[in-house]
Amino acid sequence: SQTIHQWPATLVQPVGSPLSLECTVEGTSNPNLYWYRQAAGRGLQLLFYSVGIGQISSEVPQNLSASRPQDRQFILSSKKLLLSDSGFYLCAWSVARIGRGSNQPQHFGDGTRLSIL
């Protein structure tokens, strides 16, 4: 069966420090991968998605970047964190399909609670 691992579960970082959140998927090949952020009282905002190694699409201009160095590894990074980067970050995967992939359910990790001081 497929599993998704996301870590760390919680993180407290000072403003201006770097960030690296990691997500790995097991039990499937060539998944679509996603990073979401949930700000307080709001829905999930898609930050990045990837359909293959080295292929990253950014949805919103921001202080963050993403990388996919291996097929089932997705990393969210920042060189210098801002206060506005605080939030709950979720990684997700879905089965890749040629064409209309948005009809595939997404499977989420447990999330990372990021607090910036």
Add this chain to the structure above:
Amino acid sequence: ILNVEQSPQSLHVQEGDSTNFTCSFPSSNFYALHWYRWETAKSPEALFVMTLNGDEKKKGRISATLNTKEGYSYLYIKGSQPEDSATYLCASGGLTNDYKLSFGAGTTVTVRA
């Protein structure tokens, strides 16, 4: 990105009662509508994916319907139980964005024993 809205934001239900709530989405460029259940301290869990107008899906006591022409979906919980307490998210995928979903803010359901 499609704008997806859910209402109400929260609701309280007595154990044993049935309830329903709404997800609305722009009907143009629509391709798929997803429902997820997000329990406290857990990750969101996929409930349904619907694509066709008139689709109805059911999982235990939870069911959902889809109207793509008017741009809404209802989620129903029959005979609510405390374990149904969760935030229910809907998300819409469009024709122009093959893999991306636009999520609503969710409806938080609290079932009182």
